[in-house]
Amino acid sequence: MKVFKFGGASVKNAEAVENVRRIISNTSDDLMVVISAMGKMTNAFEELVGRYSKGEVTGQQLDKIRAYHDEIVHDLKLQEDEFFMSLYERLFEKLLGKLSEEPSANYDYEYDQVVSFGELISTTIISGFLNAQGVENEWIDARKIIRTDDTYREGKVDWELTAALFKSKTGALYQAQGRTICITQGFLGHTDTGQTTTLGREGSDYSAGIAAWCLDAESVTIWKDVPGMLNADPKFFNNTERLPKISFREAIELSYYGASVIHPKTIKPLQNKDIPLYVKSFVDPNADGTEIQRDITSDHLIPSYIFKNDQTLISISPRDFSFIVEGNLRDIFDALHQSKTKVNLMQNSAISFSICVNEDEEKLNLLMNLLGDDYEVRYNTNLQLMTVRHYNEEILQSLKGEKEVLLEQKSRHTTRFVMR
Numbered sequence: 001m002k003v004f005k006f007g008g009a010s011v012k013n014a015e016a017v018e019n020v021r022r023i024i025s026n027t028s029d030d031l032m033v034v035i036s037a038m039g040k041m042t043n044a045f046e047e048l049v050g051r052y053s054k055g056e057v058t059g060q061q062l063d064k065i066r067a068y069h070d071e072i073v074h075d076l077k078l079q080e081d082e083f084f085m086s087l088y089e090r091l092f093e094k095l096l097g098k099l100s101e102e103p104s105a106n107y108d109y110e111y112d113q114v115v116s117f118g119e120l121i122s123t124t125i126i127s128g129f130l131n132a133q134g135v136e137n138e139w140i141d142a143r144k145i146i147r148t149d150d151t152y153r154e155g156k157v158d159w160e161l162t163a164a165l166f167k168s169k170t171g172a173l174y175q176a177q178g179r180t181i182c183i184t185q186g187f188l189g190h191t192d193t194g195q196t197t198t199l200g201r202e203g204s205d206y207s208a209g210i211a212a213w214c215l216d217a218e219s220v221t222i223w224k225d226v227p228g229m230l231n232a233d234p235k236f237f238n239n240t241e242r243l244p245k246i247s248f249r250e251a252i253e254l255s256y257y258g259a260s261v262i263h264p265k266t267i268k269p270l271q272n273k274d275i276p277l278y279v280k281s282f283v284d285p286n287a288d289g290t291e292i293q294r295d296i297t298s299d300h301l302i303p304s305y306i307f308k309n310d311q312t313l314i315s316i317s318p319r320d321f322s323f324i325v326e327g328n329l330r331d332i333f334d335a336l337h338q339s340k341t342k343v344n345l346m347q348n349s350a351i352s353f354s355i356c357v358n359e360d361e362e363k364l365n366l367l368m369n370l371l372g373d374d375y376e377v378r379y380n381t382n383l384q385l386m387t388v389r390h391y392n393e394e395i396l397q398s399l400k401g402e403k404e405v406l407l408e409q410k411s412r413h414t415t416r417f418v419m420r
Ligand SMILES: Nc1ncnc2c1ncn2[C@@H]1O[C@H](COP(=O)(O)OP(=O)(O)O)[C@@H](O)[C@H]1O
Pocket: 006, 007, 008, 009, 010, 202, 223, 224, 225, 226, 228, 229, 230, 231, 232, 233, 234, 235, 258, 259, 260, 261, 262
């Protein structure tokens, strides 16, 4: 059994959905197919829930979402399919029902209840289309399988329970005669009381990793709009090179530093069970792509570079000029934890502790309040964090150009610059 994952870009319109059908039809393996919301629909649902949670009118946002999906349904010629249409209409009725309720004060909870419809609608359309085209499949409700805690918008997975649920809900299907294709939603989970949760933005790759771990899959293939994992984001660089084969370790480092082609959480479950991950192009499905697996021998061959924009460099110093030692490190880490500040880089000197974080004014104010009067906090905004793996001086010079470097950090394999 293999796991395939299709993201928003691969199902953004009817033509793309037909391409997904072709890719699925061209393999003969049992499949668990994990699918995200279509195109940029998660952003559209975020606008919708933003208005809903403030008690504002949501008609315009809802109409936009409905029209987008209706066009795909029309182009796939599904509107004559009564069974499909009853499922499709029911989803929108449920969404409308949710929007007519008074929102609770818990925004993160409301977010998950509303934004999850993106994946529910997309998988309903794709499952319906595949069935209509004779590609028999089972629609599996991830909200009944992936068990998380109640950290809404970033559900923490209960692995053992999720594995048991996967096996009880899909085991018999995969053991049955003939080929089995299951279609399920990325990004979604549920709590022990049955409330819908989500796993964090761009979390469908992670769902594919969870499914593979739970089902002991042979491999995972993530279908993307790029030829594989490249040595830089092709949206910002010409002449990128494909990394044909890298280790789990290298992939987790690259994605952690910001190579957004794979969600960083995806790798751990696969590494833990030694399940290879293929990143392949849905535009050219027969091309080789990238193979991510345990062997490290190819990791050093090509330098990779990753840029994160909209960074803030924060410098925290004890006001009494004391050293940065255990006690004040504890205060600083406590404040970071409480303000849920995610640190992209940290470094200290005798009397100052520096961190580079994604720009977020609200969190920064909270952090400063938590640190209180004992610490002086200074910061620079609008910066760029550049990470270069397997660097050489020539590459560093050409990437830095004329930019001012505010902080530099070097290890044997990685150099990082915070620049303006
Ligand atoms: N190192 C990299 N290699 C390939 N693509 C990258 C890299 N870093 C960033 N990207 C970006 O990741 C995008 C694909 O990921 P994403 O948009 O999240 O896919 P999806 O939402 O369809 O799953 C590419 O279009 C590319 O711009």
